[in-house]
Each structure stands twice: as structure tokens, then as C-alpha cells.
Amino acid sequence: MENRHQTIVNDITTAVGQLLQKMDERTDAVNITRRSTLQSGIYNYVRFFYYKGAVHCFIDKGDSRPDLKYEGTDFPDAPLTAEDVAQLMPLLQQQLEQLYRTYDNNPLLDFKFEVFAKFRIDEKFLRLTALKTTSEVKKTALLKQIDLYLTQKIKEGQHPTKDLDTTFLAQHLLSPALYPEPDVPAIKAIFEKIRELNKSNKDLQRTHQHYITYALRCWVEEHFLPVYYNVASNGWAGPVYTLIDPGQRPVPSESQLDLLTYAGISIVRYEPNYSRPNGVGFIEKAKELGSKQAGNILKTGSGTFSKEDMQYSDADLTCTANDVFTTFSIAFKNETEESYGKAITFICNLLEKDFPPSYEIKCKSKNKEVLPIKGLGKSSTQRFFANALQYPGLYPLLEQYVRLAIRHEFEWYNDVEAEQCCCPGTYAIFGLALASDSYFPLLREYLKQVDDEHQSVQNHFLLKFVQQYGVHPGTIPTLLDLLQCASDNIKPIKELKAFETAENMALLLENTASLEGYEVEHLCWFIWGAKDKIAALAKKKGPLAEYYTQLITVINS
Numbered sequence: 001m002e003n004r005h006q007t008i009v010n011d012i013t014t015a016v017g018q019l020l021q022k023m024d025e026r027t028d029a030v031n032i033t034r035r036s037t038l039q040s041g042i043y044n045y046v047r048f049f050y051y052k053g054a055v056h057c058f059i060d061k062g063d064s065r066p067d068l069k070y071e072g073t074d075f076p077d078a079p080l081t082a083e084d085v086a087q088l089m090p091l092l093q094q095q096l097e098q099l100y101r102t103y104d105n106n107p108l109l110d111f112k113f114e115v116f117a118k119f120r121i122d123e124k125f126l127r128l129t130a131l132k133t134t135s136e137v138k139k140t141a142l143l144k145q146i147d148l149y150l151t152q153k154i155k156e157g158q159h160p161t162k163d164l165d166t167t168f169l170a171q172h173l174l175s176p177a178l179y180p181e182p183d184v185p186a187i188k189a190i191f192e193k194i195r196e197l198n199k200s201n202k203d204l205q206r207t208h209q210h211y212i213t214y215a216l217r218c219w220v221e222e223h224f225l226p227v228y229y230n231v232a233s234n235g236w237a238g239p240v241y242t243l244i245d246p247g248q249r250p251v252p253s254e255s256q257l258d259l260l261t262y263a264g265i266s267i268v269r270y271e272p273n274y275s276r277p278n279g280v281g282f283i284e285k286a287k288e289l290g291s292k293q294a295g296n297i298l299k300t301g302s303g304t305f306s307k308e309d310m311q312y313s314d315a316d317l318t319c320t321a322n323d324v325f326t327t328f329s330i331a332f333k334n335e336t337e338e339s340y341g342k343a344i345t346f347i348c349n350l351l352e353k354d355f356p357p358s359y360e361i362k363c364k365s366k367n368k369e370v371l372p373i374k375g376l377g378k379s380s381t382q383r384f385f386a387n388a389l390q391y392p393g394l395y396p397l398l399e400q401y402v403r404l405a406i407r408h409e410f411e412w413y414n415d416v417e418a419e420q421c422c423c424p425g426t427y428a429i430f431g432l433a434l435a436s437d438s439y440f441p442l443l444r445e446y447l448k449q450v451d452d453e454h455q456s457v458q459n460h461f462l463l464k465f466v467q468q469y470g471v472h473p474g475t476i477p478t479l480l481d482l483l484q485c486a487s488d489n490i491k492p493i494k495e496l497k498a499f500e501t502a503e504n505m506a507l508l509l510e511n512t513a514s515l516e517g518y519e520v521e522h523l524c525w526f527i528w529g530a531k532d533k534i535a536a537l538a539k540k541k542g543p544l545a546e547y548y549t550q551l552i553t554v555i556n557s
Contacts, residue, residue: 004075005088011072012048012130013095015055016115019046019068020099023059024108031105032132038149038168040142048130051120052076061116067432069283082126083120087508090115104137111138112177146172153471154190156419160198166208170215176223184255188262201434209270216263218281224260228252228289238278243288257291265302268324273358273411280324297324305353312346319346326356330384331364337391344388344397348404357408357424360415363387371431375460377420381413385427389435398428402442405451421478422457423449430461434468440478452485459486462526471498476507483523496527505547512554521555531555 023043033039049056053074056066096115103109115131149169172178173187189377198205221239225231228249229241252260257333260282267279286294297303301310301322312319316339318331328350330343346359361381369386370378388394405425412423429446432439450458462482469475496521499508512520521531528534531552538548 001015002087004078005084005091007073007075008050008053008080008084009088009092010072011053012050012055012092012117013099015070015072016046016048016096017058017099017474018070019048019059020103020108023069024106027108029106029108035386036147036162036164036168038142038165039107040138040145041107044110044112045114045116047116047118049118049120050080054081066406066506080119080121082121084223085126085128086388087123089128093131095294097133100131100133100135104135106129109135111142112133112175139178142172143178146178150190151418154193154197157193157197160204161194161198162209163204163207163211166194167211167215170212170220174219174223182255182259184259184262184392187259187543200341206270211287213270214268217278220260220263224252224256224309224344225285228287241285252289254291257286259293260289261286261291261294261297265297265304265324268302268326269304269354270357273414276326276356276358279484283324305350309350309353317343319343321346321350321355323350323355326359327362328359329362329364332366335365335367337393340388340391341394341545343384344394344401345543348397348401348547351401351404357402357411359424360413362415370425372434373430373464375420376422376427376457377416379413379415379420381415382427389428389431390436395432395435395439398432399439399442400424402429402432402446406446409449410451410454419456423451424457425449426457433461434464437469437474440475444478444481447481447485448494450485452487456487458482459490462486466493466495471496471504473503473507476504477511480508480511480523483526484519486526488522490526493526494528499527501542502543502547506545509547509550509554515554517555517557520551524551 009355025040029042032042043059045061047058049058050471053072055070055072057070059067068277100109100113112134113131113134114129117128118131119126146169149165153165170191173190174182194208195205198208225241229243232240232242235239264279264282264286267282268276271279280298283294283297287298302324304323305321310321310323314440316334316336318329318333319342320329321327322329328347330342330346351357360379361384363380363384365383365387365514367387367390368383369390370382371386371389372377376382385398387501388398402425405428406423408424408425412421413426425446429439429443433443447458452458465475465479465482469479471479499505508523511524515523524531524534528537534548534555535552538545538552
């Protein structure tokens with residue numbers, strides 16, 4: 001090898017070594033890794049950029065500013081070529097490997113480690129992996145800790161576990177560097193036991209589940225799919241997968257396809273609505289790769305729920321559900337209060353058992369009712385609830401449905417989009433609130449869950465509410481909650497001028513006492529428009545001038 005190549009390798013190795021030393025000096029790795037016995041190290045990669053002797057080193061993939069700059073030797077008379085890089089790479093890998101070994105007993109670096117390289121050659125960049133390795137010392141110690149943790153905290157465990165432990169455990173169990181042939185039934189059993197151990201705290205349980213699902217998704221996208229698909233970037237739309245010809249790819253094992261399917265089901269069941277197409281996509285790929293189980297799941301559901309829960313049929317109606325495509329299909333033979341009651345009960349039963357909280361109701365019925373609110377559209381889900389609302393005897397059951405539907409934030413009915421998008425529970429509570437003021441408290445609970453940045457149908461309900469109930473002491477608290485959720489791109493509402501009485505203005509001030517000035521200004525927009533108009537009213541002599549003055553003071557505070 002040329003001396004020039006040796007010098008370049010030495011410069012890069014020295015630069016990376018200085019970066020690791022700098023990281024070690026500023027990181028209390030010992031105390032950090034004490035948080036969990038399953039954390040073998042902190043950093044699992046670094047990267048460098050080499051050009052004309054200068055080596056810029058980075059800790060994070062996305063940073064453009066280097067964490068360390070090293071000025072090595074430039075060879076202006078012999079510019080670097082792609083052939084040079086190919087020749088020096090074996091020696092570079094050897095020296096970086098030796099450097100990594102010096103951290104075998106230092107928790108700064110993880111049990112697996114990579115060094116990503118970028119060389120500038122002429123006007124182009126050459127990117128490659130300079131080192132991908134594992135520490136057998138750290139790997140052996142970590143495997144022992146994993147076995148001990150599984151025995152003490154999972155298999156024999158009876159108490160909630162730490163979410164940080166779950167983060168590392170899920171990643172380790174799915175790491176080919178630790179387990180080249182993952183024991184899929186055992187992994188699934190472990191994940192289910194973690195869910196069970198943490199069921200007493202729903203928020204904590206969701207956190208554990210998120211870490212599990214994230215690890216499953218990483219395994220699918222980083223380790224499994226690239227073996228069977230060509231992966232192309234499609235910007236914000238996500239990767240595009242093209243199946244590799246059968247003769248050029250291995251045959252996946254049944255356990256691998258089972259894990260792929262399990263990952264898809266986990267995303268569908270536990271991740272937010274926007275992630276669910278990825279989950280369905282994983283199941284579809286499992287089917288494409290030969291999984292009969294995945295094909296059955298796409299037809300009938302994940303198997304998470306019993307057949308009795310997912311299907312019901314009698315002389316009045318047929319109900320089926322699919323938790324993969326998140327649909328309830330209700331076909332009515334006889335449309336009666338009893339038949340709609342059975343349909344709502346069918347839906348509530350599955351929601352109580354954690355059916356995915358974003359869904360649609362495919363309603364096959366002769367009755368085509370819609371709610372008396374302009375702008376809601378005419379979706380099948382809305383038609384189902386509008387039909388059911390014709391029966392006052394079903395109102396308690398519909399209230400039960402609403403309470404189940406609004407337990408989760410950022411979930412949606414899947415058969416409406418854009419301006420008609422709305423969260424589960426919307427149609428039922430709108431109908432109930434228009435039927436009786438006794439449902440105003442439930443309406444206010446619903447409004448607390450509304451994501452007004454992505455949903456605007458409450459604007460249409462607001463207009464109907466004001467027209468039907470007016471403005472008076474009995475409606476003002478609920479009306480103000482509606483106004484808080486309304487979009488200020490609609491014009492002031494003439495019916496809200498009814499606020500202009502001493503009693504109503506006093507209640508307006510009383511019910512907005514805890515709000516910020518900008519929030520009060522938002523509410524007042526729907527009544528008077530811009531705050532300048534309120535200021536003008538305050539200057540006029542009259543019985544309400546004092547109230548206008550107080551409003552302006554609050555708005556400007």
C-alpha cells in the first residue's frame with residue numbers, strides 16, 4: 001500500500017479517536033448506563049467526511065456542523081480517487097476496529113458499532129460504511145443481562161416494569177447481531193407479558209407498547225424488507241417497495257412472516273391512525289411473500305378478538321368487524337329500535353375491548369337519515385347514527401357509545417376527509433345535544449377532545465346550536481366551549497348578538513376569567529368581530545359600556 005494511503009488512514013483513525021475521546025470526556029457514560037441493566041453503551045455510530053486531508057467528524061447523522069475538525073496531510077499532486085478509497089478501506093477498517101476494541105470495557109460505545117464515511121472525489125461524494133462490528137465482550141455480558149432480566153422481571157415478574165427497560169429489551173430481542181434466528185413465539189409472549197404487567201396504568205402501558213411497536217417496525221424496515229424488496233425513496237410519501245424476483249431472493253421462513261404480520265397488527269392496534277396504513281402494508285407484504293395467515297387476517301381480522309365478538313347475526317341484522325381495516329359492517333334486515341340497539345351494543349362491546357379507535361361504520365339500510373346540520377356530508381357512519389337517533393329509547397346506549405369513542409385523542413372516522421373530517425363520537429353527541437339539553441355536559445366532555453387544528457365540523461354544529469337554543473344562562477357555558485373550538489375563519493354570527501344583555505355579559509366575563517387574553521379575543525370574534533369594535537362600544541355611553549371595557553382590558557392583558 002502506498003504511504004499516501006497509510007497517511008490518510010492514520011489521519012482518519014486519529015480524528016475518529018479524538019472524537020471518541022471528546023465524547024468520553026463530556027459524557028458520564030457509567031451513570032447513564034446504570035439506568036438500565038439492558039443498556040450496554042450509549043453511542044452506536046459516528047461518521048466522518050474526508051476531503052484534501054481534512055477530516056470532519058460527527059456524532060449525529062443529521063448535523064451539518066462537525067463535532068470535531070482534524071487537519072491531516074493533503075496530497076495536492078495526487079488527488080484522491082474512488083480506486084484509492086477502495087484500496088485503503090481494508091486497512092482503515094482494521095485500524096478503526098482496533099480503536100473500537102479499546103472501548104470494550106467502557107460503556108461509552110454500544111455492543112454494536114458503525115462508522116459511516118463520506119469522501120469527496122472531484123465534484124462528487126462517495127458514501128460507504130467504513131466499519132460495522134460488534135464487541136464480543138459487551139455482547140456476552142449483555143446476553144447474560146437479558147436472560148437475567150427475562151427471568152426475574154418478565155417470566156417471574158408480577159409488577160409493572162420500567163419503560164426504559166422495554167425500550168432496550170425490544171430492540172435487543174429483534175437485533176440480528178444478538179439473535180440471528182429470533183425465537184418469534186417467545187418474543188411475542190414476552191411482549192404480551194409486558195403489556196399485561198403494565199395494564200394497571202393505561203398511559204404507561206401505551207408507552208411500553210409504543211417502544212415495542214417501534215422496535216418491530218425497525219426490524220421490518222431495516223432488516224427484513226430490504227432482503228426481499230428493492231427500496232426506493234419517495235420523499236414525504238415514504239419508501240416504495242418493489243418485490244425482488246423469486247430467483248434472486250431467499251424464501252422467508254414461516255416465523256419471519258409471522259413476525260412481519262405481528263408487527264403490522266401491532267401498528268394497526270396500538271399506533272395513531274396515520275400510522276395504520278403502514279401496518280396494513282406489512283400484513284399485505286406478508287401475504288405477498290406467501291403467508292396464508294396474513295391472507296386470512298386481511299379477510300377476517302387479526303384474531304385478537306373472538307369470533308363471537310367480531311360477528312353477530314339474527315333475523316334483524318348482520319354485524320361483522322375487521323380490526324385490520326378497522327371497519328364495522330352493519331346490514332339491517334329489519335330497521336327497528338331493537339335492531340339498532342343490537343348494532344350499537346356490538347360496536348360498544350368491541351370498543352370496550354380496545355378495538356382500534358379510528359374506524360368507519362358501513363351501514364346497509366333502507367333508511368337514509370342524516371343529521372340536520374349543514375356541512376357534515378353524508379357518510380355511511382353518519383347515516384348509521386342519524387338512523388339510530390330516531391329512537392329516544394336508544395339515547396342512553398348512544399351516550400355509552402360516545403363515552404367509549406372519545407377516550408382517545410387524534411382518532412378519526414375513516415370514511416370522511418378534509419373539511420368533513422371528525423373524531424369518533426361526533427355524530428352521536430351532536431344528535432344527542434340537539435335532542436336534549438341534558439346532554440350538554442357530555443357535549444362539553446367531547447369538546448375537550450376535539451383537535452380543532454384538524455377538525456372543523458364543530459363550526460357547522462355551532463350554528464345549529466345557536467339557532468336552536470339561543471343565548472341565555474343555560475346555554476352560555478356550553479356555547480363558550482363551542483366557540484373555543486370553532487375556527488375563526490368564519491364570520492361573526494348574528495344570533496350571538498344576544499350576548500348583549502347585562503346578565504349574559506356578566507356570565508361571559510365570569511366564564512372566561514381563567515382564559516388568556518388571546519383566547520377571550522378568539523371567543524369575542526364570533527360575537528362582535530375585531531377587538532376594535534369592542535373598544536368602540538366601550539367608549540359609548542350605555543348600560544353595557546362597563547362590560548365592554550372589562551373585555552378589552554382582558555383581551556389586551
